[in-house]
Amino acid sequence: MASHLEHHLALLNHLRGILVALGEAEQVLDDSHALFLERYDELLAELPRDPVSSQYLGQDLISQVFHRYPQIAHLVPRDLMWFFGGDCLHFMxxxxxxxxxxxxxxxxxxxxxxxxxxxxxxxxxxxxxxxxSKH
Structure with a gap:
């Protein structure tokens, strides 16, 4: 059974795949997409080391996904929104x-x-x- 943290890391990796695919499909209009992915990778690296201080970066990045990539907003795992909390809860x-x-x-x-x-x-x-209840 995966730990609580491993579960959310797997979801973050899943979402990263979607973000990468967006870039490859050229559905991203500016070159800040690469910088966004770099920060995203920082979160993936930092979260297992320091889950508490990574919360704010996670909140920021998940919220940014909604603002920057509204076309994939429905694909953001709800668990991630809850896990990071803060501003992410505005979308729930x-x-x-x-x-x-x-x-x-x-x-x-x-x-x-x-x-x-x-x-x-x-x-x-x-x-x-x-x-x-089934009868």
Missing amino acids: PDEEIALYQALDERRFEAEENDEPFDWNQEKQLLALPTDS
Whole structure:
């Protein structure tokens, strides 16, 4: 089972692939795209070393994706928006924020009790409507 941090690094790498493809498809109008990718790579390198101080860079870069590349905004993993928080939360509806808060609470509870926690599985459980009990 991947750790919480590894899960988000994998999502960041996934999003990086999308950003690179955008550049290759020449859907990027200015040469600052390369600089943006450099900063993105800094985040990928820094996050495993210092997750706490990387939060602000992460918030900044994820928010910039929305402003710079609106055509891929719908492809930004919601988990990343929640993980970095701050300005990223402006792009999430309240119901979604509530779901992630519940998810985090369950994760902390599991960690405190030394129980295994599968982020993706728990997310699916929480996203299910509560009235879908099968008879």
